Amino acid sequence: MIIGFKNHGLLIRFVIIFFCLNTYSFGEVTNSLARFNLIESFEADFTQKVFDGESTLEEIVKGKFIFKRPANFLWISDSPYNQQIKSDGEYLSIYDVDFEQNIIRSLSDEIKHSPLYMLFNDVSEISNEYLIEENKLNSHTVLNFTNRNENNNVESFSIKLESDLIKSLSIMDRVSGQFEINFEDIEINKYVDSSIFDFHNIDNAQVFE
Template sequence: MNINRTPFFSRLFRALLVITLSTSGTVSASEATASLIQRLEKLQSIEADFVQFVVDKAGASVQESRGVLKAKRPGLFYWHTEPPLEQVIVSDGQHIIVYDPDLEQATVQPVSEQVSNTPALLFSGDVKKLGESYLVHHKQWDNTVDQYVLMPKGADSLFESLRLRFDKDILVEMRLTDSLGQKSTIGFNDAKINTGLSDKQFEFVIPEGTDIIRELTQ
């Protein structure tokens, strides 16, 4: 099996949801964009456990991982993947740290415009201009389940499509298809919304002895 150490959000930062029900309703792209912006602006912070599955273009399993996500507007983000492929990604709004304990290595880079336009923006950034970067489609089932599909407008996007699924205003799933056809599905469990996360929960001290690589924004 080909194991990719780099989880979903790390790939995006460094370069940088499906259900079937009997009845559904669709709205226009502009209405879908406005609906998603309104929903995301209400989400000032989120804390959840996650399970991530990655398959290749042929549908073969590439990776399965678990961990914790925390995010808070503006600009705070924490993503911790559990062993055996442990990795920590932290953003304080100014810099992003990607720490690999097994490699004893950490990458530090400024938050550039490219990074701020990744899916992490949905959780911790300013979403008012979401429609400038994405074409949004929206479907709703039984007045409780909402699905949004984001299609990047830019030719240099890091992914082909991003799908978000909400159940009663709680984010339960995210699915991403990248330019190589690899698909990442992230299920969120026990999500806690707007609980007043402390900024200190996004502070990270790189362990002594770690090889630190500092990248500059081009």
Template structure:
């Protein structure tokens, strides 16, 4: 208990800039060892009043730099794949694939946060940190207005990412809860390639 009080007093004595640098450094320390990552997930989207708008669940895989695959299994199937250069969004029900260049700005592609680049993080976000038991939560506020989100929060449990939360300018919030987390698993390269099914309409988004 005395040690906790001493650490708390030390934290209060540090300038805010030092605390921000410490928070960014700790987040980088957690992210940098992550080269690959896989988990199941549950996603909830809430409006500004907290009303639940949408739920989804599925599986995801990540490989740095810039490769990821999200497979939504319910309530409607959907696949999002990045091969590091382009992102493919496949909607099986519509028999449609949308292709666009990967936006490498972390303020536009939250999945890239797991790339663990300290320079990108501190350049794009102001980082703060709070600890509650075994949970460490990092709140990231974009430094510029050119972003899809007003705030991002990453919560780690025993140094594993457990929750990613995002809020936009309308007050809508997205929360993604990760389960069955595996750090640095062996993931086949083909997981991050997408073969367009025959007969599928292809839309190339140039924006």
């Protein structure tokens, strides 16, 4: 069984949020996200923090995140976790480097179970599911999304934007606690070789589907 840093579900939710923001124009919701359609690729170093329900820091993970339209992403976690989460747009792979184990599942399954699935179907549904607030603070903008459904695990999430780029993202989960990601050394629209998202030819990996 793959083990490693906790809360893969929260991480996948983040990726889905990022994917959605870069797939649709949110001009009807907020002008702050209207330029996301211009982003063809996004690459950055990240620092991920996981807090428990008492806001106690449980985990810090660092690594690299790469996104490429239309639905490719690669999430590499540095030592001691040594995990890669990637998608070719159809399937999702969670690969543990140390244990040489690779879990492959349908990306659509993850999306369908995400509270943000409606972003892929009808952007107008966002305001029905979330109360959205936009706060402009000096050089950055913070977008706060509060779930209207109290029974949903995702209580809220917020996005910090600087110069139309995601600088940080926070998810508050009623079960898992709080999950934060900060980005540094961001590069957009650089060439990204699609072969890096291929997970079918990982040497010596035990595959679980």
